[in-house]
Amino acid sequence: MERVAWPGPAAAPPYEPLGEQPGPERTGPSTVVLLEAPRQPPPRDHLAWSLCSALYANVCCLGFLALVFSIKSRDRKLLGDYSGARSYGSTAKYLNITTQLLNFSLTILVIILIVTGVIVVGEPLPLRWGPWPVLALAGPHPSLCPTGVHRDVPSLLQAVGSPS
Structure with missing residues (x-):
């Protein structure tokens, strides 16, 4: 194999600076703007609501199930699976709504039963x-x-x- 010396920068071909080219007048430097599609906010996981439902209004363990689905939604969101996170978050939201409605209905029912005298409070x-x-x-x-x-x-x- 034969060794060849690198000629270095002196051997580079001479470049001529470009002069003014004929054509439309230049008005100034151009600017490139990259437009991205608007990013959607990440899906909601309703973790705080589910935690309150599990601790304070756990009717038929629906609050606990809502908490489980909220945690699954948060895990999916961290992994970048936004469609899975949206699905789990939606399930957690509907479980929380059902838990709150049942809790509200049972509270109203107990108050009505106490007022009508079906449930007597205070006499052992x-x-x-x-x-x-x-x-x-x-x-x-x-x-x-x-x-x-x-x-x-x-x-x-x-x-x-x-x-x-």
Whole structure:
């Protein structure tokens, strides 16, 4: 193989500077503008709403399911799969709406039942049957007492040891 020396910059062909070319007049430097399609905002994952639904209004575990779909939507968004993220985010949104509607409806139903008197708040239920004779006093009939502890009031007070 034969070695050839590089002639260097002196061997470059001579370039002539371009002069004014005939034609239309130049008005100044040109500017190139690149137009991009408007970027759509990333899809919403509704994570905060789902977290509140899971913690405060978890009717039939729908709030927890909304939280799962919100996390899946966020994962898809981070991977760049915007269509998958949009789908999971939409599912999370509808689960959150359903959870909120059920929670609101059940709250209104309980308030209506309390106002109408179907649900009584404040009066504890009496204990009718128990291991102590004092609690067996509330039994309506001796045949209904399964333990046989039911007695009439004077003998019951005597069995307890109360002064008469």
